[in-house]
Amino acid sequence: MKKILVSTALLAGVLAYAGGFRVSLQGVKQLAMAHTSAHAEDASVAFFNPAGMSFIPSKLSIVAGGFGASNKVTFQNVNTLQSTETDNPLGTPIYAAVAYKPIENLSVGFSFSTPFGSTIQWPEDWEGREMVQKMELKSYYFQPMVSVKMAPWLSFGASYIYAKGKVDWDKAVTQFGGTLNINDEKASGHGYGFGFYFRPDPKLDISVAYRAPIDMKAKKGTATFKFPTATAYSLLGINAATGQDKFTATLPLVEEYTIGLTYKITPKWLVSADFNYHGWERYSKLTLDFENARVASANADPTILTNPKNFKNSKTFRLGTQYAFSDMIFGRLGAYYDEAPYSDQNFIPETPSFNTYVITGGVGFKLKQFGIDIAGGYAMPQYRDVENANQGFYGQAKAKAFYFGLGLSYNPF
Numbered sequence: 001m002k003k004i005l006v007s008t009a010l011l012a013g014v015l016a017y018a019g020g021f022r023v024s025l026q027g028v029k030q031l032a033m034a035h036t037s038a039h040a041e042d043a044s045v046a047f048f049n050p051a052g053m054s055f056i057p058s059k060l061s062i063v064a065g066g067f068g069a070s071n072k073v074t075f076q077n078v079n080t081l082q083s084t085e086t087d088n089p090l091g092t093p094i095y096a097a098v099a100y101k102p103i104e105n106l107s108v109g110f111s112f113s114t115p116f117g118s119t120i121q122w123p124e125d126w127e128g129r130e131m132v133q134k135m136e137l138k139s140y141y142f143q144p145m146v147s148v149k150m151a152p153w154l155s156f157g158a159s160y161i162y163a164k165g166k167v168d169w170d171k172a173v174t175q176f177g178g179t180l181n182i183n184d185e186k187a188s189g190h191g192y193g194f195g196f197y198f199r200p201d202p203k204l205d206i207s208v209a210y211r212a213p214i215d216m217k218a219k220k221g222t223a224t225f226k227f228p229t230a231t232a233y234s235l236l237g238i239n240a241a242t243g244q245d246k247f248t249a250t251l252p253l254v255e256e257y258t259i260g261l262t263y264k265i266t267p268k269w270l271v272s273a274d275f276n277y278h279g280w281e282r283y284s285k286l287t288l289d290f291e292n293a294r295v296a297s298a299n300a301d302p303t304i305l306t307n308p309k310n311f312k313n314s315k316t317f318r319l320g321t322q323y324a325f326s327d328m329i330f331g332r333l334g335a336y337y338d339e340a341p342y343s344d345q346n347f348i349p350e351t352p353s354f355n356t357y358v359i360t361g362g363v364g365f366k367l368k369q370f371g372i373d374i375a376g377g378y379a380m381p382q383y384r385d386v387e388n389a390n391q392g393f394y395g396q397a398k399a400k401a402f403y404f405g406l407g408l409s410y411n412p413f
Contacts, residue, residue, distance in 0.1 A: 024316075024338075025093045026113050028065045028407030032362025032375035033320025034334025036272035038207040038260035040197065042371065042409045043099040046111040048258065049209040050145035050157030051197035053099040053107035058411035064096040065373070065407030069118065073352050073399045075386070077127060084126045091118040105149040111159070113141045122349065128393060129172035132350040133179075136168040143193070153199050161191040163214055163253075169350070176235075178227035182247075187221075189214040189253065207260040213282060214253040221247045223293060237294045246291040254279040260318075267324075272334075274318035280311040280341035308390060310346045314339040320360070330364040332375070340384075347386045347397060354381030354399055362405075371409035378402045 024035035027044040037048035043061040045052035069091035076083040099109035116139040124133050140163070147157035165187040173180050195209030223245045225238055233240035260274040287306045288295075294302040320334030340353040347353075362375030383398040 023069070023093060023116055023118075024336075025067045025069065025403060025405065026095050026115055027063075028067075028362065028373040028375045028405040029332070029364060031067075031377055031403065031405055032332035032334060032360055032364075032373065033272050033322060034274070034318040034336040034358070034360050036260055036262070036274045036318050036320045036334065037209065037258055038197075038205040038262040038272055038274070040205060042411055043097040043109060043111075044095075044407070044409070045207075046097040046099055046109045046145060046159075047095065047113055047115075047141075047143070048260075049195035049197055049207045050109065050143075050159045050193065051147050051155045051195040051209070052207060053109050053145070053147040053157060054105070054149040054155035055197060055199060055205070056099055056101075056107070056411075059101045059413050061099045061409065061411045062097075063407065063409045064094075065405055066092060066094040067403055067405040068092060069401070069403050071118070071379075071399060071401035073120070073349070073397065075126075075128065075349065075395055075397050077395045079394075082127070084123060084128075087121050087123075089119050089121070107147040107149075107157075109145050109147070111141070111143040111145065113143075114139060115141055116165075120350070120352075124172070128349045130174055131171060131348065131391060131393070133170045133172060134168075135170070135350055136166075138166040140164045145193075147197075155197045156194070157197070158194040159192060161193060161211070161214065163189045163191065163216060165189075165216055173225070173227070173232075176227045176229075176232035178225060178232060180226075181224040182221065183224070184218040184221035187216050187218040187251075189216040191253075195258075203264040205262040207258070209258045209260075211256040211258075213255045213279070216251045216253055218247070218249045218251075221249065223247055223290065225293075235294075237292045239292075245293040247288055247293075249286065249288045251286060252282050254282045269323050270321065272318075272320045272322075274316070274336075276316040276318070278314045278316070278341065281313050283309050283311040283341075285309050308346075309342070311341045312343070314341045322364075328366050330366070332360075332362045332364065334360040336360075344385050345387050345389065347384055347388050347393070348391070349393070349397075352397060352399065354384060354397075356381045369410060369412050371407075371411070373407040373409070374405070375407070376402065376404040 040052040040055035095113040097111040119136045142162045143159045145159035169182040191214035193211040198206040257277040262272040290303040296305040318336035357380045360377040364373045379401040381399040
């Protein structure tokens, strides 16, 4: 019996987005300025650095927003010249946060976000169908946090992170003329974050933040096999009546380091810059442990399948600006470059990632206690020469994507 490849992205799907692993859509105002982080005007700073809550001007701040994210990925076989394009629905990440100062030098807050997740859908009969046909991904981050102002120019903050995830993944098993569905709706993990926020001068804000790695664990996942004959179920050790098996897996999520600064060139004009470092080398492999299914016949234990990932550390560089046309109207622009976390030799269509340039922009309106922010972004992923020998997957891949968002804020006092 040949090895059935239960392929590379089970639970990576809990995190992945069709254009890359880290989706920078956690603040509409931030997105308009290249998703830079050193902005402590309201509670939207909470996701980026809990220490920033100490510098929010109002005692209470509430923010919420959402995005539309459209993306397409195209793969072309360089030998046959056959081209295949995804038919992905619109992604809709959302976020909300609240920050409150019960006493002068102490702030508490809570952030909810969906920083990873979307749906990628390839044609059912495309040449990579054994890796993926459709993958629907969702994730939720819940972060209670606290910030202490240690000096008029310095604060420290920390957060606890509880992450929930869901993956619903379809692929073909052409060896037996069937299909496999991988589903887990209860994957979860725990982590933390902390940071320092500096304002050594009224014109300068500096944000230094760290988000720790999280192990997302699937303890009760379900694998559903569908084959035209009973022989396949018998060969794989699966109950033909149900066609189902259980699995467990752990996906090691990686740490993230961020350094950001904002400088007010004039009272109306500010410039922001960020550097992000993602420790993706931690994601070197993914091990799946099935209850009964014999999916890796070459192993000593055929129910355990280990997939090499070979990810590498990556970096993101961001630059943004804001200009106040009046006390009520603000214009914003930005651009950033985001590195892919793996090489052409490790490209996978379940979670396709590209070296990407992004331009962003937006406007903000301040109406006394209320704020309205609108933003958009256009991504320019660089095409890739796919050379994945482990999967026998070769060709060229390219993508396109754009984002838009609407955010609301309320700062009553």
